[in-house]
Amino acid sequence: MATTQVIIVGGGFSGTALAIHLARTSSSRLLITVVEPRASLGGGVAYSTQEPAHRINVPASRMQLSGEEQGAFDRWYRQQPECSLDSVAHCDDGSVYPQRSLFGRYLAEQFAGAAQAYPHITLRHVQASAVAWEGEQLLLSNGETLQGDVLALAISHPPPSLPRALQPFSAHPALIANPWQHGVLDAIVPESSVAIIGTGLSMADVVASLGTRQHRGPLIAFSRRGQLSRDNLSGEWPEWTLAPQDVSSARQWLQHIRAEVVRAAEHNLPWQRVLDQVRVQGQAIWQSLPLREQQRFVRHLRSWWDVHRYRIAPQVSAVINARRQQGNLKVLAARLSEISDLGNQLQITLRTRDGASEAHRLDHLIVTTGPGHEALTASQPLLQSLSQQGLIRADRLGFGIDVDSQSHTLNLSGQPNARLFVVGPAARARFGELMGLPQVADHAADVAKHILQELQIAHAERCPPSAL
Ligand SMILES: Cc1cc2nc3c(=O)[nH]c(=O)nc-3n(C[C@H](O)[C@H](O)[C@H](O)COP(=O)(O)OP(=O)(O)OC[C@H]3O[C@@H](n4cnc5c(N)ncnc54)[C@H](O)[C@@H]3O)c2cc1C
Incomplete structure (x- = not known):
């Protein structure tokens, strides 16, 4: 009997968690292939960063693969050498905020452990990008093709979209359009003048990274509302029960x-x-x-x-607060009203909410507006290929890909595709809160359940393999 095959495109947290949940819960033989260009699984955009200043934004005790494993990452982390070497990770209340790459390593270990633990399951990582869907096959960047019974898309976070005003400057040497690109901040020298567009979590990451590079030049962060991510709470607090309310708006x-x-x-x-x-x-x-x-x-x-x-780790908050107190980080509620090319520098004019204008000459302008989810379905060849064939469509809120309540993709005319799933934040227009753990972990477990249900039905009905 042929082995049933599930193909997962994307091996960040969502794809890796889905693979592990499938392995844990399938009673039948299953070949699970995770297609991911990065060398190791689990990292994705969030946890593959090698920046030491990038920390998980909740205590380690709240990061896990499933609700039943509460505290598993925290226990694992406390046994790693990094736990004693990285004193900054430790807070007075006993909680730890490890560097984000450690969570990526934990997930890669969990994947390797699952690959060993279930003799009827084959788990494998194909290190490549999926580039197109053609003739019932997935085409990969390494020339391979894959056929499967189910395809799951776990491709949540595209790079930030370039704001329209910056598009003519996309190739300008002072513009850093994607701060997640490895090594892209290394060119910033300590005295340089820097502005950051966006004041959320990605901005906080960049300020923390500039701190490790001893940056002390003038630094501005601006966004329309100038709101900063709030601090996490430390210490133990009782839970709060929301009063029931019949609310519809x-x-x-x-x-x-x-x-x-x-x-x-x-x-x-x-x-x-x-x-x-x-x-x-x-x-x-x-x-x-x-x-x-x-x-x-x-x-x-x-x-x-x-x-x-989405609150920030106390260590990152401390860096931001210190720079603000020293007066060399200014946070503004402002919009970019003018930009001009000064050779290696850019000149920007900001219009603040109270109508004032200020001009800044910059060595670097960094875009930290967060992942460009509104353009997800057009952001890469595979999703373009699926969109052009009408197999997927963007949701109406600009969050990602339209799915039904079981995370099946909806085609152009709104029909669910029983063999094509979305796992992770790209499905959040349907589900709502689906960005941080543990909601993404629970979603991966749910999608695993739906896939296995679907495969059992498919076998009973003798569906041909790969009929997506
Ligand atoms: C910078 C950042 C920091 C975060 N920090 C925290 C935190 O501290 N705590 C918390 O609870 N939550 C955090 N989150 C939120 C949460 O953990 C993430 O939303 C979650 O990790 C989503 O993972 P993912 O696998 O769905 O997406 P991604 O991380 O985007 O992974 C998708 C993967 O798919 C791969 N891929 C894309 N296209 C293809 C293709 N065509 N073929 C093959 N592979 C492909 C990519 O290489 C990538 O590895 C953070 C999110 C971000 C963006």
Whole structure:
């Protein structure tokens, strides 16, 4: 009997977690192929960084492959030599915030462990990019072709999209369009003047990286609202229970959450505990909102949600606060109104929210507007190929790929494809809160379950292999 094959495109957290969950839960023989150009699995965009200043943004005890394994990464980390060598990782409350690459290494080990543990499962990594879908086959950059019973797309984070005003300067030596590119910040010398577009988590990463390069020149970070990611809470705090509420609009949710923050404060609980509960219920809240309200949320509230929900590690926060106190990091609510080419430098004019203008001469302008999810389906050849054949379509919120409630992709006319899945943040228009762990971990486990259900049905119906 031929072995059933699942192909996973992308071996970041989502693809690696899906492979491990499939291996753990399949009772039948299964060949699981993860196609990923990076040398090791698990890293993806978030955890393959080698920058020592890039840390996970929640304590290690909250990073895991599934809800049942709470604390597994924390225990693993405390046995690694890095735990005692990296004193900065340790907080006064006993929590640890390891460098992000350590979580990537942990995942690669978990994948290798799963490959050994289940004799009926073959887990393999093909180090290549998937470049097209043609004639029921996946074409790879190394010339190989793959055929499978199920294809799962685990390709969440494209590089940041270049803001329109910067497009004419895309090749300018002062512009750093993708700060995730390995080594791209190495050219920045300590005295250089730098501006960063974006004030969220990617900006925090860049400021931390500049710190390790002893940068002390003038530094500006700006975004439309100038909001910085908030700090994580330290210490043990009781959980907060959200008062039940029959709420059907984004505005009512905002009012309800604000009232809950006030109520929590009366019980001496910080707002973070309220937001943590909103996050736990985030998928249910999101799915209860009609599309119009989801669009309102994206337009008016998303940037507020992001800075409160995606908080930063205390070590990174300390670097940002120190630079602000020293006066050589200025954070502005401003938009770029003019830009001009000065040879190796760029001159920008910023218009602040109160109408003032300020001009800056820059050695480097760094784009940290976050992954360009709104352009995901056009961001690379494989997704273009699937889109052109009408097999996938962008969702209506600009978050990624349109899927149904079981994470099957929807084709151009909105029909689900039982053999083509999306796992991870690219599916979040459907599910809502699906970016950080543990929601992405739970999603990977759910998709594994749906794939196995689908394969059992397929065998009962004698579906031909690779009929996507
Ligand atoms: C910079 C950053 C830091 C984060 N830090 C944290 C944190 O500290 N804590 C937390 O809880 N969450 C964090 N998150 C969020 C969360 O962990 C990520 O959303 C999660 O890791 C998503 O992983 P992924 O595998 O879906 O996507 P990605 O990391 O984008 O991985 C996708 C992979 O697919 C591969 N790929 C893409 N196209 C192809 C192709 N055509 N063929 C083959 N392979 C392909 C890429 O090489 C990549 O490795 C962070 C996210 C980012 C972006």
